[in-house]
Amino acid sequence: MIIPARNEARDIRLTVDSLRAQRGVEMDVLVVDDHSSDATASIIAELAAKDHRIRLLTAPQLPPGWLGKPHALAYGVSRAKHSWLLFVDADVQLAPDAVATAVLAAQARHADLLTLVPRPILGGFWERAIQPVMAAVLFYGVCFAKVNDPADPQSAGIGAFLLIRREAYDAVGGHAAIRDRVIDDYALAQMVKRAGRRIWLADGGDLIAIRMYHGLSEIWRGWSKNLYDGLRLPVWIHIGKHQWYLFENRPVVVLGLLVTFLTGAFLFPLGALAWALVTHQEGPEMAMAWSAGALFLLFGGVLCRGIGLFPGWMAVFPLGAAVTIAIAINSAWQVLGRGGPVWRGRRYLRS
Numbered sequence: 001m002i003i004p005a006r007n008e009a010r011d012i013r014l015t016v017d018s019l020r021a022q023r024g025v026e027m028d029v030l031v032v033d034d035h036s037s038d039a040t041a042s043i044i045a046e047l048a049a050k051d052h053r054i055r056l057l058t059a060p061q062l063p064p065g066w067l068g069k070p071h072a073l074a075y076g077v078s079r080a081k082h083s084w085l086l087f088v089d090a091d092v093q094l095a096p097d098a099v100a101t102a103v104l105a106a107q108a109r110h111a112d113l114l115t116l117v118p119r120p121i122l123g124g125f126w127e128r129a130i131q132p133v134m135a136a137v138l139f140y141g142v143c144f145a146k147v148n149d150p151a152d153p154q155s156a157g158i159g160a161f162l163l164i165r166r167e168a169y170d171a172v173g174g175h176a177a178i179r180d181r182v183i184d185d186y187a188l189a190q191m192v193k194r195a196g197r198r199i200w201l202a203d204g205g206d207l208i209a210i211r212m213y214h215g216l217s218e219i220w221r222g223w224s225k226n227l228y229d230g231l232r233l234p235v236w237i238h239i240g241k242h243q244w245y246l247f248e249n250r251p252v253v254v255l256g257l258l259v260t261f262l263t264g265a266f267l268f269p270l271g272a273l274a275w276a277l278v279t280h281q282e283g284p285e286m287a288m289a290w291s292a293g294a295l296f297l298l299f300g301g302v303l304c305r306g307i308g309l310f311p312g313w314m315a316v317f318p319l320g321a322a323v324t325i326a327i328a329i330n331s332a333w334q335v336l337g338r339g340g341p342v343w344r345g346r347r348y349l350r351s
Helices: 012-020 040-050 068-078 098-108 125-139 166-171 174-178 184-194 215-230 251-278 284-307 311-336
Strands: 002-005 029-033 054-058 084-088 092-094 113-117 161-165 199-203 208-210 236-239 242-245
Touching: 002 012, 002 068, 012 029, 012 040, 012 092, 029 040, 029 068, 040 054, 068 174, 068 184, 084 098, 084 166, 098 113, 098 161, 098 199, 113 184, 125 215, 125 251, 125 284, 125 311, 161 166, 161 184, 174 184, 184 199, 215 311, 251 284, 251 311, 284 311
Parallel strands: 002 029, 002 084, 029 054, 113 199
Antiparallel strands: 084 161, 092 208, 113 161, 236 242
16 A cells, blocks of 8 residues: 655544554555655654554655656555555545455456545535535546446546556556656556556445545645646536547636536526526526526535535535636636646646
């Protein structure tokens, strides 16, 4: 198991403790400290002194052309000994049987890569308002059946839990082939599938949970780092049982589609209903407004149920959608206007 860690003192202990508690699997836990300026390294050293399976590694100086996370993961792989590699983020919590269950599932399905969608932990107002909206954005158009179909080009990778055969990792070039990719988890899964190997995407809500960001400031900075690169990924339109591939690497166009989707799904329905009520509309206008409101309730209810959130929180989803639009615009501006955003003391330079 390989964990890249840069300034993760707040969360790393819980993550490593959940890995130490794993049952039914032989493992080493390699935590790669990526030049942290907080207590991350000392916490790992303390845990390693209690458990011989835990090893603290210090990432070498970042070479030109590499981003920090791919470099830390590649260094961890160079020190790994097992035939399966498991990449885990530093802010996850795993059930005791998570790793053994995943390995058995990958073997049973003859998968070279297995990745799990974690259950989100939402700890505050802004997390409950924004993160469900982000989940809707990220997984709209992702069809599990197509990702898991070797004949279909759609792929997906979740960095919180990504299990891959060492042989397959080496065959596709590992992280050296995606050294400058911010969304390295998706890029690795894409390489594996394009190489004709099988990947498997599954709901891991019973096995893994994650709290990505704490509060509005972290949400803003974290998603500003990631979203522009998300706008460059392949776009799939999913309507009912049908799905169509549109294009990829068209960030400005995708930004427009994102704004349209968020406005139509979260902002317009309640706005239309409020307008109809305030202006005392009748007949077809009022019927359309109530229909829009009903669709919002249906969509919001499905979203809340999918992530285990009390349905009343859908009332703040329009605010979350507005903030998400602002984050997407800021992410694009950080890249196109300023060369790249800053996250945990590093500027992510890219074009």
